[in-house]
Amino acid sequence: MIYLDNAATTFPKPESVYENINKAMREYGANPGRSGHKLALQGGRAIYETRELLGNLFNIDNPMNIIFTHNGTDGLNLAIKGLLKPGDHVITTSMEHNSVLRPLKAMEKVGVKTTIVECDKIGLIDLKDIENSINDDTKLIVTTHASNVTGTIFPVKEIGDLAEKNNIVYMVDVAQSAGVYEIDVKDMKIDILVFPGHKALLGPQGTGGVYIRKGLDIMNMKEGGTGSKSNLLIQPQMLPDKFESGTPNTPGIVGLGAGVEYILDRGLESIRNHEKELTRYFINELKKIEAVKIYGPKDAEKQAAVISINIGDEDSSEVSYILDKVFNIAVRPGLHCAPLAHKTIGTFEQGTVRFSIGPFNTHQDIEKAVQAVGKIVKQI
Amino acid sequence: MIYLDNAATTFPKPESVYENINKAMREYGANPGRSGHKLALQGGRAIYETRELLGNLFNIDNPMNIIFTHNGTDGLNLAIKGLLKPGDHVITTSMEHNSVLRPLKAMEKVGVKTTIVECDKIGLIDLKDIENSINDDTKLIVTTHASNVTGTIFPVKEIGDLAEKNNIVYMVDVAQSAGVYEIDVKDMKIDILVFPGHKALLGPQGTGGVYIRKGLDIMNMKEGGTGSKSNLLIQPQMLPDKFESGTPNTPGIVGLGAGVEYILDRGLESIRNHEKELTRYFINELKKIEAVKIYGPKDAEKQAAVISINIGDEDSSEVSYILDKVFNIAVRPGLHCAPLAHKTIGTFEQGTVRFSIGPFNTHQDIEKAVQAVGKIVKQI
Known part of the structure; x- marks a missing residue:
């Protein structure tokens, strides 16, 4: 997992x-x-x-x-x-x-x-x-x-x-x-x-x-x-x-x-740099996949290690379900208990697929997440 | 302990x-x-x-x-x-x-x-x-x-x-x-x-x-x-x-x-019987020590495995301190966050030394507690 x-x-x-x-x-x-x-x-x-x-x-x-x-x-x-x-x-x-x-x-x-x-x-x-x-x-x-x-x-x-x-x-x-x-x-x-x-x-x-x-x-x-x-x-x-x-x-x-x-x-800085580096890499790779919409600043300097995306108009729960079931990747779909935030960014109906990185995630974790998103895009 | x-x-x-x-x-x-x-x-x-x-x-x-x-x-x-x-x-x-x-x-x-x-x-x-x-x-x-x-x-x-x-x-x-x-x-x-x-x-x-x-x-x-x-x-x-x-x-x-x-x-009954048995024994033994005042029903059938006592007019904190320090027995002194209960039983100033028995206490634990109380009575 x-x-x-x-x-x-x-x-x-x-x-x-x-x-x-x-x-x-x-x-x-x-x-x-x-x-x-x-x-x-x-x-x-x-x-x-x-x-x-x-x-x-x-x-x-x-x-x-x-x-x-x-x-x-x-x-x-x-x-x-x-x-x-x-x-x-x-x-x-x-x-x-x-x-x-x-x-x-x-x-x-x-x-x-x-x-x-x-x-x-x-x-x-x-x-x-x-x-x-x-x-x-x-x-x-x-x-x-x-x-x-x-x-x-x-x-x-x-x-x-x-x-x-x-x-x-x-x-x-x-x-x-x-x-x-x-x-x-x-x-x-x-x-x-x-x-x-x-x-x-x-x-x-x-x-x-x-x-x-x-x-x-x-x-x-x-x-x-x-x-x-x-x-x-x-x-x-x-x-x-x-x-x-x-x-x-x-x-x-x-x-x-x-x-x-x-x-x-x-050290706070060491943890922050680790998460920033993975966030930066993840955002950059996701930007290369055309069907992927990324929300928020799309800039590791301006955001915490929380990356919300959608794949086209696909329901966020459906995408998260596939990530879990097929790729063994745990993320969170939906509104994340913040409905007005989704109205603000325009995702109140669709929700978002939220990837959030922690201090023990590795570069390989993110590579696999990128690959999984790429594969889902091709299948849908 | x-x-x-x-x-x-x-x-x-x-x-x-x-x-x-x-x-x-x-x-x-x-x-x-x-x-x-x-x-x-x-x-x-x-x-x-x-x-x-x-x-x-x-x-x-x-x-x-x-x-x-x-x-x-x-x-x-x-x-x-x-x-x-x-x-x-x-x-x-x-x-x-x-x-x-x-x-x-x-x-x-x-x-x-x-x-x-x-x-x-x-x-x-x-x-x-x-x-x-x-x-x-x-x-x-x-x-x-x-x-x-x-x-x-x-x-x-x-x-x-x-x-x-x-x-x-x-x-x-x-x-x-x-x-x-x-x-x-x-x-x-x-x-x-x-x-x-x-x-x-x-x-x-x-x-x-x-x-x-x-x-x-x-x-x-x-x-x-x-x-x-x-x-x-x-x-x-x-x-x-x-x-x-x-x-x-x-x-x-x-x-x-x-x-x-x-x-x-x-089984509830098994736990209850175990605690009752230890409570009965403890109360009976304490009754034999003259300086000990026991509060409550003094009857294992009418009380949970909570036994409050005092030794003469000795401060309950002092007795509990000795039990801990000298005899390595953990009890609780004072008012037990229930001030009106102490007014009811007449111990608002002195508090009580509260012994409370759990499912893993043994007969030997209670024997040692009785001995400790006996020794404290003699010393005071």
Whole structure:
């Protein structure tokens, strides 16, 4: 199986991820932050280490400002719903995932107003369109860092500057960039950073997180046991406890730590260059096949390792089915949970066949993918 | 290390839990329910199998009425907040965990009214007290199945009958009973069942779930990508998608399935008898030590394998520290995130030293615990 569905979840993970998860479960499978005995403390320390590693990766001073969640979507809901109040105005873009758009749509029912800024045909945002959408009620700008449909990289630093200048909270969904691209919450003026753990951060499924800038007031949407201030019936207000009720996913978080450690060891730049090189080669080869339509920037410098294509007017599911069945290549067809992105690039009916490259893909994987696409073109 | 903190999380897990999680990560670590290729389908099937196993365990007809969550607390929040509306009245008990009490307290701010029925000194509820608390606005009764402080078993079937007779929704927190005690949602008239996956169900941390009876209208508190109806900006309303946004914890759910399979193979009754036998022995031996105060029913037939004690007026944290440090025995001190339970049994200041027995504890473990308590009594 050639796995080119890394934008959905990376596979495989580094060997250390599997091993550390196994070790966490077998050797110190107690409940961290609760009981205070040796095994519980060991679990608590392991979780803290992952917080620290993520802090290093994203240039976050205080690891306690990082909250662990069930997945990226959980984090986006926590931040969007905890921040916004009736009357608030939000600016977002047409390239967002449903994990951003659906919570915002739900918040419209309680009086939040949303402006969805249209991106251009290759998924690029015009900074002026964001600026022109700002009004007195604008509380939040929320954008992706890289589109999960076209890979298009957003000018996060510029948007961050704009938000800061206008005293607006900036939230970034780094689902497709964390673990590959430089993310510096200070330099980029990011107030809230939301990440899944199981994509390019190379952790297991069941992990994700949110960084919340110090001083930003976010309401908790859940309450429960935190192991802290157990005498009170109200939720403790200190971070991360305020947002981390119930038993955490200790082995998952340990696995995420191993993933981030792998990234820091190999180097972001090394991973990025590897993925860029394969993306560049793939796009160049696909350009040579006439029936293939490629979406997005078609430029490895301007997009993450996500390449969406179609073959003529062929249904994207049909093409993906053949890739899986005949060529043993795993990709994702359809709308990728981002319907407005497909309206933006003109593929709402057809969907796209999405190839997404990970740190363990090889040049040969991409060669085989190119050959497979070529063969399908000839057969159809 | 003698691990007697199984009420916090069971440790160890059955070997098959570790192995199946490892296998899921290494062999089919794709994103289930999304892409449609072989690996994604295998992940989706594995998740469905766990739903089916839980359905078997709890006598739930349709596995799609089981929703996977991050942990038990996540499930309780989902159900409590999704069900209740301003003006609704809720009846609960003084033996509940903060994962029930804190969300209810938070809901009071939006106009939900709560009656907390006082239990007696051993944590027992009087059915009449619940009945007398019912009024025209009573929408929900929520109780634990077994106390996490005293182990006291609640008359769930009787409460279920009472709720049904009065057309009230009955929600049960089975954090301390699922995997050991018979739970039949039909026979017990349970409308909403909430379980963590990592306690006696023997799955890994990062898992939990909620069963919602067919026809019961619960609002979703989160939205996001579900892999279904991706063209829409509103959340799909079918179960379980309505409540399962974002990538699920596939390896965790696979591990939970292995845990439930172990339980079904070994037999609930066999596990229960094993734990009862150790509980009976432990209580009997502790009764012989004069300085030891035992809380709860002190009767293995009337309590889960959770035994809370104190040694004279000694601080529970101090005793637990000695048990860990000197005797290598892991227990949990303090309030166990259930402050009102401690007010009920009279240990709000002192807390209790909680021993909790799991399916892999041995007679020798309990003998050593008894000896350790005896030695501590002599030293203090």
